[in-house]
Amino acid sequence: MNRIIHYSTLTILSILILSNIQQLYGQKIKGKGSDTMLPLMEELVKIYKTGTTKSVDIIGGGSSLGFRGLTNYDIEFALSSRKVEETEKLKIETKYDQLLENIIAYDALSIITHPSNKVTKLTIAQLKKVFKGEVTNWKQLGGEDVQIVVISRDKNSGSYGFMESIILNDEAMTKTCIVSRSNAGVVQRVGLERGAIGYCGIAYVEEIVKPLAICDRNNEYIYPSFKNALQKIYPLSRPLYLYYRKSDKLKVDYLINFALSDKGQQIIAHKGYIPVF
Structure with missing residues (x-):
């Protein structure tokens, strides 16, 4: 009897763990920020979502609005055509969570x-x-x-x-x-x-x-x-960033890895932006 209960408990735990994993990787993530990056990200997301169950919503409006969205926990990642300011970073980070940064492309203003x-x-x-x-x-x-x-x-x-x-x-x-x-x-x-x-x-x-x-x-x-x-010789070249909390890394990593993949970088170049490599 105890063995049956033990196996049942393990089964229930396995189901709960599997359910949490599916929820983590299948749930919708939201991005917001740089209007400059919007066409680039829209194309990346369009190809990224093809053949998957993942859902990604993106809107522009400006880099500052992206950081504000992270501060308010409205989004999982911010698009920015400038580096985060220290005052913005302090509002986003907590004692147990930090802000992470990835350069996914370059632009020539x-x-x-x-x-x-x-x-x-x-x-x-x-x-x-x-x-x-x-x-x-x-x-x-x-x-x-x-x-x-x-x-x-x-x-x-x-x-x-x-x-x-x-x-x-x-x-x-x-x-x-x-x-x-x-x-x-x-x-x-x-x-x-x-x-x-x-x-x-x-x-x-x-x-x-x-x-x-x-x-x-x-x-x-x-x-x-x-x-x-x-060739990085134009004087007003600048990096384009994605920012996100460390606690959201598992949710956002797949999209970032796709953006930095060979296919993702080809999409970036095709849209008129400058690949990272």
Whole structure:
């Protein structure tokens, strides 16, 4: 009798363990964050989910919103086109849990203007003056007598954070800038405004805008092409991250491993982003 009860107990425990494992690996996971990374992640998830029972939901909105989602336990992983800030990390981590980071691709932040603009290249110093509002006419940069219209992402965007840190050295962007909530919105507005200048991820660059060559430390002007970004010689190249809690590692690992696999990296390149290797 005791042996029967013992076997029954083991059977029940086995069923419970199996059920928990199936729930762990089969449940839905959610991601949120970088608008720059959204097309890349949507394509990865689309292929990743094919032939599996796994469910992954992803939305954009900006890198900051991804970190906020992790803080509030609304999502399992965050998409970010910038490195997490220390203040964000402190809000997410606990005594028993830590924030993990993976670089899954690279991007070339492209400075774009209207195609009719005669200016083809700028230095970092010139970019800073433009986005601070100190230079207000293209004539000051060797172009036509046309007022400069700055198009920027909103402050939730990792691209905005990158521009603020790398180009503006943490100084304020001009108050006259027009704010767009997406890369696509920036591209559309720049393509319609003759004097406009903006910035977007390399995968968003279309024929309706013209990317500018940017001067590097060797005083060479480098165009934001796929090849130059792949060789890491474009001055405004940047890593693209996935962030998640250590406690969610088992849930997220399969997706990250797929993104870093040969197939995943091929998908990343096909979408116009720069593979890790």
